[in-house]
Amino acid sequence: AQSVTQLGSHVSVSEGALVLLRCNYSSSVPPYLFWYVQYPNQGLQLLLKYTSAATLVKGINGFEAEFKKSETSFHLTKPSAHMRDAAEYFCAVSSNTGFQKLVFGTGTRLLVSP
Amino acid sequence: DTEVTQTPKHLVMGMTNKKSLKCEQHMGHRAMYWYKQKAKKPPELMFVYSYEKLSINESVPSRFSPECPNSSLLNLHLHALQPEDSALYLCASSQDWYTGELFFGEGSRLTVL
Numbered sequence: 001a002q003s004v005t006q007l008g009s010h011v012s013v014s015e016g017a018l019v020l021l022r023c024n025y026s027s028s029v030p031p032y033l034f035w036y037v038q039y040p041n042q043g044l045q046l047l048l049k050y051t052s053a054a055t056l057v058k059g060i061n062g063f064e065a066e067f068k069k070s071e072t073s074f075h076l077t078k079p080s081a082h083m084r085d086a087a088e089y090f091c092a093v094s095s096n097t098g099f100q101k102l103v104f105g106t107g108t109r110l111l112v113s114p
Numbered sequence: 115d116t117e118v119t120q121t122p123k124h125l126v127m128g129m130t131n132k133k134s135l136k137c138e139q140h141m142g143h144r145a146m147y148w149y150k151q152k153a154k155k156p157p158e159l160m161f162v163y164s165y166e167k168l169s170i171n172e173s174v175p176s177r178f179s180p181e182c183p184n185s186s187l188l189n190l191h192l193h194a195l196q197p198e199d200s201a202l203y204l205c206a207s208s209q210d211w212y213t214g215e216l217f218f219g220e221g222s223r224l225t226v227l
Contacts, residue, residue, distance in 0.1 A: 034215070041220075042220050043220045090157075101159055102216065
C-alpha cells in the first residue's frame with residue numbers, strides 16, 4: 001500500500017523567497033509521484049510528476065521536485081515565490097503496477113505575503 | 115482553461131430531492147472519476163470508470179449513483195442525500211491506464227439542506 005505524508009499544513013513565505021513544500025512517501029513498489037495545486041474554488045491541476053525517469057522533475061509555473069529514494073522524499077521547490085502561487089498543494093502517490101488508486105496527502109496551504 | 119467541464123457549478127438541494135451532476139471531457143480519455151472533497155481536506159475517490167465500465171466503487175452509499183453513458187460523459191445521480199454529503203464534487207479523467215495523471219474539472223459545490 002502507498003501513502004504520502006506532507007509536513008506542515010501551512011507554509012508562509014514572502015514574495016521572492018524560496019518555496020519548499022515537503023512530501024515523504026511510503027510504497028512497497030516503485031512509485032509514481034505527483035504534485036497537484038488547487039487554487040481557491042477550483043479543481044486540481046497537475047504541477048509535475050515522477051515516473052521513474054529523471055529524478056529531478058520540472059513542472060509548470062517554475063516548480064520542480066526531486067525524487068530521493070534514500071530519503072523516500074519528493075519535496076516541491078520554487079526559487080522565487082509569487083503572490084499567484086498562494087494555493088493548496090497536494091502530494092500524491094500511485095503504483096506503477098497497474099490499476100491503483102491515487103493516494104493524496106493531506107495538503108499544504110502556501111501563503112505568500114508581499 | 116479546464117478541458118473537463120462540470121455542471122452545475124453550484125447546487126442546493128433538499129434531502130428528498132433528486133438531482134444530477136454532469137461531467138464532460140473531449141480529450142479522448144478512457145478513464146473517468148468522481149471525487150468528493152470536504153473543506154480543507156484532500157479529495158476522496160468515489161468511483162472510477164474505465165472504458166465506460168465501473169471499475170472501482172469505494173463503498174459509496176447507494177444514494178450516490180454513477181452513470182457513464184459514453185466515453186465523454188459521466189453523471190452522478192443524487193437522491194435522498196444527507197447534510198453531511200455537502201461538499202465539492204470533482205470529476206477527473208485520464209488517458210486510460212491509471213497512472214495518476216488526472217485532469218480535473220472545477221467541481222460542483224453541493225449543499226444539502
